[in-house]
Amino acid sequence: MLKIWHMKQKQVAADAAEGPAKRRVTAAQLRAQKDITEISLPSTMKMDFPDPDDILNFTLTIEPDEGLYRGGSFEFTFAIGSQFPHEPPKVKCKQKIYHPNIDIEGNVCLNILREDWKPVLNLNAVIVGLQYLFLEPNPLDPLNKEAAEDLKNSKDMFARNVRSSMQGGYVRSERFDDVRKR
Template identity: 50%
Template structure:
């Protein structure tokens, strides 16, 4: 009986629509705002957007960042965005899907970007987040790190840091550990700092 009622309700909705097609799903305020944000994206040339679940699922998408300069120049870094229904009152959840040696990104893909946490407010948008992520690759910060080892090496020796980044980008990770080159640069940086004292 309930099934029959649902079928009658569906037929009534179709009959009420002006062109005979099934009614379009109403979007929430957050989905409308997200649709506007995505339609107005002004991405850097080295960034791209994709929708793994299809364009009907705007709440889940991926951003690829390809920095053309700095420590990470020439790399491809993919971030997943999961936008809550309460957007823009809640920040999207952003994860880095690419394992990267970075002071502000840990091996689990968590990203240290203040606008995704305490500094988020509804005036900000998806474009702002993408530019913030892009900035992490052109200007990584050793302050407030998620990867303390990478931050310590960046603080001690930018050349050593660059060498490890290049090595990891070229050869990747082995499981959850860095290549031995990282430890060599850390020891050299520590030795250099102790000689300066």
């Protein structure tokens, strides 16, 4: 047992001596790289990698060109864990927006990010799902229950609240971020 431990220590020391150029690539990194290379974003979206050496953490900006959220710019952070693709990426909206499926803290309610995630799904499926949330908000599976109730009870009131909130206004006593495209 001591011999195995000693051999492992030598391997760790050798890896450290080789420096960052010889880092091992994880299964999550390989799958993320594959998924990212297969993504074909429309002109209403863009991806950004703040650290070019870290493909597991990036941002996605969505600028809907139709629907109630048209004219807005919404940024989502993606954090891909070491268990990807067996676990979904963690996705959060950076802005405080009025949406039935995105709460005040930016958590996103999208079924494929929770119970319906399967390893055969890829990052493109998540991106398409996010885009769809802006075209068809779902009041039946809400994180923001007030927004969901507004959408169910009065689409006109919901539309007014979306417009007001996107300009940095208040809905009830909650102030939202100005998300208009600049």
